[in-house]
Amino acid sequence: MASKERLLNPTLLLIIIISSLWGPSAASETLKQGDVLNSSQYLVSGKQRFTLGFFSPTSYYGDKKNSYLGIWYTNYTENIVWIANRNRPISDDSIVFLTLDHLGKLMINSSGFGGDPFVIYSGGETENTSATLLDTGNLVVSEVNSNGSIGRSLWESFDDPTDTLLPGMKLGLNHKTGRNWSLISWLAEDDPASGAFTLEWEPKTRRLVIKRRGVPYWSSGLQLSSSKNVSLFDYIHPTKGQDYIINTDAEGQYFTYSLDTEFDSLDQERSAWQLKYWGPIMDGSILIMKMNFCYGYGMDDEGCETWNQPECRLMGRQTFEQKSGIFTRMGPDGLPQLAAGVFDNRPTIGPADCRDLCWNNCDCLGYSGKEGIGSGCQFWEGNVTFNPDDGRSRSRILKYVLTKEDPSNKGNKKWIVPVIVTAILVLFLGTFSLWRIYRQRVDAERREEEHLLELTTPDRLLDAYELEKDGNARHNIKVFSFACIATATNNFSAESKLGEGGFGPVYKGALPEGREIAVKRLSRNSGQGLVEFKNELILIAKLQHMNLVKLLGCCFQGEEKMLIYEFMPNKSLDSFLFDPTKSYLLDWKIRVNIIEGIAQGLLYLHKYSRIFKRDGLEANTNRIVGTYGYMSPEYAMEGIFSERSDVFSFGVLMLEIVSGRKNSNFYNVNGQLNLIGYAWDLWQRGALKDDLWTTVSFCYCPFVKLLE
Template sequence: MERRRTHLSLSFSFLVTFCYFFIAIFATFLEAYDTLSPPQTITGNKTLVSPSQNFELGFFNLGSNSTRRYLGIWYKNVPKKTVIWVANRDNPLAHDFGDDGSLTFSNDGKLIVHSHKGNVIWSSNSSRPARNPVAQLLDTGNLVLKDIDGRSSEKYIWQSFDYPCDTLVPGMRLGWRFKTGLNRHLSSWKSYDDPSNGDYTYSVDPRGIPQLFLNKRNKKIFRSGPWYGQQFKGDPVLSSNPVFKAVFVFDSDEVSYSYEAKDNMISRFVLTPSGSIRHFSWNDHKSSWVSEFSVQGDHCDDYALCGAYGSCSIVKSSSPSCKCLKGFEPRKAQDWSSGCVREDSKGCKSGGDSFEKLTGLKLPDSAEFHANYSISINHCEAECLKNCSCVAYAKLDVNASGKGCVTWFGDLFDIREAPVYGQDLYVRVSASQLDSNAGRNKKKIFILLPVAVSLTSTIVVLALWFIIKTWQRNGAVEKEDLQFNDGRGSRSERNEYELPLFEIAIIEAATMNFSVYKKIGEGGFGLVYKGELPSGQEIAVKKLLETSGQGLQEFKNEVILISQLQHRNLVKLLGCCIHGEDKMLIYEYMPNKSLDSLLFDETKRPVLNWQKRLDIIIGIARGLLYLHRDSRLRIVHRDLKASNVLLDINMNPKISDFGMARMFGGDQTEAMTKRVVGTYGYMSPEYAIDDVFSFGVLLLEILSGKRNKGFLHPDHKLNLLGHAWKLWNEGKALELMDGLLENEFPSSEALRCIQVGLSCVQHRPEDRPTMSLVLVMLDSESAVLPQPGRPGLYSERFFSETDSTSLARLNSSSNHINVTLEKRFYIVGVLLYVVYIEIMKEKKKGESL
């Protein structure tokens, strides 16, 4: 019995001792999981993993066939390895020689990577030596080096967040530490499989007013605008939003920008090899990264696009338009990069100058500017007025104290119109110019005032007559449209065309309440937002603008038309949403966006090789043929252009935007339409509903990579159509082809496409082929193609210099415009009223002077 007790006691002691050692060993193992200390090393497939399993550090290769090996940090739980930091980005290990490398410590406590031969490939430039160094991978993705007693970031000897590569993650800072001179900035990879330093850098400029700059080598590409307390005034997407919270530090120790992700979202900013700054978030439903937005919004974000004293604005076609600030004129009429110069070059007249207030602008950049955070805006104006070198000033209330201003000395660059987030800019105007303006105003009043008196009575009569007629005419139309808006159309109509009707709450949640960060473009009659349904399906929401041309008539048109269309080359309508005055269409989302976003962008167009362009051309032709011949109702799109062709994930084209389309019976061969609509440069000369002409224009644009509208050639004044026809007649048609294709296309196919395009844009409508014949000509090498005649709209004089996207809505019958007497009275009345208003304005200005 005693022996048994002794045996049990020994067994219990052994069990306790074993558990103790097991726990100790296991604890040591856990401690080593995210830390590294001498004499430990990382080599081969060994890694460090952050405590919460968010990030992993180790050696890796880029691609299965890569011979280069790097030490880096990547997301642990993301299936596709996504690297956020590379240590030896410019000095890879030669993996083909069996050199896997190792990470260890130097004698003075630095982290080093050395080759199998003992050569140091990379080392941490620690601020001081460490007696007991410990490296740790934090849950933020930050690799830190500290003494074993280090407890705070101030005691870090070195950290990877101080030396970012192409990626900014939550908690990482961009900016300067003034005491040490450390500049934390992003630098792009050379290519997607080469992490060495590329051409682009993204950094904080701390001079005067902190701003973020994107540079290509030493050339400025993009500027965020100044930090204004809560946001960068020139780039609102960097401000706090439903996705992340922006954090900006600006004090005597540092100036830096960082962000904090909301709702534990996995997100990152990436400076791509092509120079785009994009924000990505991880989508668990799709198990992939989703691009939320790009920091650069449009072409007006291109640095100094309009030169000195030039202001850029985006018109409805998403094209940039330049104009000079008030008091300035273009230096060179055809070269906006040269900017503008003062209309009055006499110089500063002390005591006589004043400032012109310009509203809603992105504040400019200049070679020299000064910020003062303690004076009022009135004091700022007085100080600027004293100095003839001061060309402009603006309010700069960073601390919400009601004080602060910035003054500029030298030419003003990179100005754009920004009605929503822009600021007021006060630009110096000379005294002589003020006198000149006053004189012109008085002269206008002298000439126009007698005219105003004689026309006032006419205007009143015409206006009253028009109002009465409009009320009478619109009563029935509004009643009919409201029936559709409320869902009270006829029973047969609702049954035939019924679509899923989405609740507004679902759409608002999908688009983050129509956040600017979800806006992906403007199309047709409204804004387009990217969204995600609770199921994980991505959608595009087209929200019609209240001031757009599309009322319920066009909305009903688009819903009825698209709901009945089923073709792989037509965009799919998922449903609609009506909430009060708001009308929304919900489409399938196209990840490659519209064709024009690739075709007319020099940096993105290379992805459109010859085969992809040919497939896109044939896909568009098939979609049009379905509309014209194979759908139950014959449908003419009437607004076919590059921005209305969307590309899915496989680059398949899908025709979109049916707001202007019109359907007619299957036995009708001619369209009797009530409206003539379309886009300048794509519509046929006689304003007929002619998709063939628009297809021909689009085909030539795809081949050349050039827009028809706005096309300029140094040797002639022809547009793209005329240029193509000229080359065809001279036997040099292949010179039309996009130079980025580098002749990597069959000449016979290219010539056939050019000939088809020219045949479609012939001046005489009866000479143009049908879409069925177009497909035969594109698909068959044996088909005999007719020689094309002179194109319609082949000279630039046919196009307006303005960038309007739509033709005016005019009454018409068949293919001819017939402006009725009622319309004529209306137009005359409106014009006279506008003249009267302008006269009254000039009179008030004259009285004030």
């Protein structure tokens, strides 16, 4: 015998028969009083963007169990944006219809309800009403005036949202009516019942918040701006064509979003923010939030909130991974056997609840929905092992498996405390050592700085012996003020810059009396500190020779350190030697004079300046300074320098003067990549004279015959 719920009374049967004759057509957008919409009929909005009707979600196994009244984008029944009876499903074999009765009551009648209809809007304010599906996706029950025009709105589906936010819908609070607009996710992929997650707008903090069973799960980030329009939240992916709006008025505050009037694609035209049953917000295939799952660790770059963790989850950054395979445990015979798992068959829990239950159970290593994605859970606990099969599992149910560490194996965590203590101790000792080295260096520089400051009254004369305190030198150098040098170089303008040296740029300037100067401004990252600066002052101040550039003075103020030289109007030798148009000015006699002058200056440095120890043949340095190609091999590779190092550099320079070729840019078809190697090859072959004739001839020198 059929159950009471399946009995169909004559009144319902008569209404269904009449509805098939007088119900709205498939193209209608309005349900008038007395109209009946059965399970095979639909309301379609004016521009056919949205459709209202009865639908049945497809389960994991492809069958359909229950029916619901919903709204979806036309021709996209999988994109359900609103459901009337989400928590009161209708058996799929029931007779069902929607009606707007003579009292203005909008309700669903079904044989599955046992004669008790599901009321969507109770009416009672007026007797003349209609229900219209708008192109915004909003189902509106309105008052119909006596002349047939549409009057005030009595109820609308936008005020009773489910899991989807459409453009123009509100999230927030209406202080006048007390209505709180929020979204509630589905329980599972095939179950529209109220699920674990809610999406709300917090007026005080001005942010979107997702909660899982009332506990903050994710937030969009604080928005403290008083601006009405907010272009982007911290933890929301910017979406093309969407504007986020915060409206504050006398009735309350709410969040909404809008679209451009011109749609770039069908996907944008069908835009809908859906709060998924596992937590995130998605617009079609686009992830609106910068996360997919939150685990309570609090990840600032994604917006995940922090909540209390079970003790077994504190140390590891564990996650769940979706995998295909089976759990096994060791049987009595010592062989692995299928682990059946533990079931929780409560119909009010979904996959998100299964995740949380497993996470808070320190013995749980994995879970799945009872039937893959429906309500209820299956857990695997204790001494079980997951065996992946790359999709070839005997079970079609995918498992969510805990990764990274075994939470049940708590004994293995004994090593954590010693490791942490050791790491902290090493960090402390290392930091202390670095601090001591730093302090020693700072103290040394401070002492040097104090000594220099004692001597640095601007625009005074300073003896070199004051720098070195040995009483041997008597060459005065002037200490210039920073303002004086800045004025002389036009505030170190680009037009005044002569070039860039190893320790910083060089500028041309002019002193108030008209004397031209060259200013070497030491770069802050040059590596030359107070000690090096002082040493250079001592060195150059002692060197007095006609073939050496003359130091006029210095300037130091704070981190600024500068050396002031006499200006050489004829520039450097390379500007003539390697210039095809200017090299003609250097005849052979001039080149010989240049070589002789360099040799005299080098001899002065080695024999008469007293800046080198006469009794030492070699020295060593850890800091290599100079231009590669001019350094002797032992200095460039090992830091060993002596008088022979200068002789080597002098020889390279002499080869360049004779040949007119630059050592570093030299190229020869026989394979030699620099001038030194080429000259050495000629020397070994005894062809130096002939080839030098060729080389010099190539330079178009008018004095080639002097080489004969």
